[in-house]
Structure formats: structure tokens, C-alpha cells
Amino acid sequence: MDYKERFVSIYKEKIHRDGSEKLLEYLLSAQSDFFSAPASTRFHGSHAQGLVEHSLNVYDCLCDYVERNRVKTMYNMNFSEESLAIVALLHDICKVNCYKESTRNVKVDGVWTQVPYYEYEDHLPYGHGEKSVYIITGFMRLTREEAFAIRYHMGFSGNEDARSIGYSFENYPLSFALSVADMEATYFLEK
Structure with a gap:
């Protein structure tokens, strides 16, 4: 099963909220x-299909994290399968239609050579996590916890105010869990 097939399979199995079908239609359309x-x-997943691969990696890491005995019993983190799928699979939807293929000159064995790379060109510069929340809520409602998780999934590696991140982690534990999963996928699985 390739990345697209696996994503669609998980999405259809786990996400049943009103509007979720329209969001999936959009993701599968020529407009996305x-x-x-x-x-x-140029960092994690800087290749074709890197976004869907990353989304699936975050989903796997998040599901593994919340299954830990300590997370369940000591931290009382118990989330629905639907919430886990929504926040993990859609946390970076803000990156849709932002990367354009281009070339740049690089010295290879002392010779300048044109190599392919991606340029970032955002036509809706609304932030990172908040843009994902904005796009998703155009199709379906999010719980407050899901919205905070997606908004602050970058954790302390983002540009957000540290107090706001701390507040999100303390009051919406899914926010912390998603951030851990995103960092694990980014820095360990997708080096």
C-alpha cells in the first residue's frame, strides 16, 4: 500500500465528522x-510525497505515544481514534500548494550543475498551525483540544510565545502529545 492509499484508508476508517468527506475530496482533487x-x-521530507509521508509518520508516532502505559495511567491521556487521526493526518495541511519545483546551481565535483529543489511560495501567509486550523475548519468542526493541538504542534521549536505553548500543553494534553509525535517523526524518522 502506498502513502496515498494508506492515508485515505486511515482517514476513511477513523474520521467520520460532518464535512470530513468534503475535506478528503479537496485533498484528492486537482486543486490540492x-x-x-x-x-x-530542504529538511525533513524534502521530496515528492514528503508531506503525506510525514503526516503518516506523525500518525504512527502519536498512536504509539498515547499507547504507553504511563501516558494512559499517570497522565490520563485518552483520546478518541478520530481525534488522533484528525490532528496527526491534518496538522500540516497548511503546506498544501506552497511548494514549487525549481532548479538551482550547485557545485558537483567542481562543476556548476543545475539540480532540482523546492521553493516555498505561500499565497495564504496565515501562520503555520493556525493556517492548518483555518483550512480544516472551512470543512469540518474541530474540538477545542484538536484546534490547540494543531495550532501548537511545533511546540517550542516554532515562533510562538513560550507562555502560549506552555498553556496549550498544560490545558490541552493532545497538544503536547502531537508535538512529541511531530518532533519524533521529523528528527528521528525523517532525518
Whole structure:
């Protein structure tokens, strides 16, 4: 099963909220490059299909994290399968249609050579996590916890005010869990 097939399978199995079908239709349409886009220009997932691959990696990491005995019993983190799928699979939907293929000159063995790379070109510069929340809520409602999780999934590596991140982590534990999963996928699975 390729990335697109796996994503669609999980999405259809786990997400049943009103409007979720329309959101999936959009992601599968010609108006979206979700399944072909990279996850970044030169860091994690900087290749075709990197965005969907990253989304699936975050989903796997998040599901593994919340299954830990300590997380369940000591931290009382118990989330629905639907919430886990929504926040993990859609946390970076803000990256849809933002990467354009281009070339740049790089010295290879002392010779300048044109190599492919991605340029970032955002036509809706609304932030990162907040843009994902904005796009998703155009199709379906999010719980407050889901919205905070997506908004602050970058954790302390983002540009947000540290007090706001701390507040989100303390009051909406899914926010912390998603941030951990995103960092694990980014820094360990997708080096």
C-alpha cells in the first residue's frame, strides 16, 4: 500500500465528522497537491510525497505515544481514534500548494550543475498551525483540544510565545502529545 492509499484508508476508517468527506475530496482533487508535495524545502521530507509521508509518520508516532502505559495511567491521556487521526493526518495541511519545483546551481565535483529543489511560495501567509486550523475548519468542526493541538504542534521549536505553548500543553494534553509525535517523526524518522 502506498502513502496515498494508506492515508485515505486511515482517514476513511477513523474520521467520520460532518464535512470530513468534503475535506478528503479537496485533498484528492486537482486543486490540492497534498499527496505529491514535499514536507519542507530542504529538511525533513524534502521530496515528492514528503508531506503525506510525514503526516503518516506523525500518525504512527502519536498512536504509539498515547499507547504507553504511563501516558494512559499517570497522565490520563485518552483520546478518541478520530481525534488522533484528525490532528496527526491534518496538522500540516497548511503546506498544501506552497511548494514549487525549481532548479538551482550547485557545485558537483567542481562543476556548476543545475539540480532540482523546492521553493516555498505561500499565497495564504496565515501562520503555520493556525493556517492548518483555518483550512480544516472551512470543512469540518474541530474540538477545542484538536484546534490547540494543531495550532501548537511545533511546540517550542516554532515562533510562538513560550507562555502560549506552555498553556496549550498544560490545558490541552493532545497538544503536547502531537508535538512529541511531530518532533519524533521529523528528527528521528525523517532525518
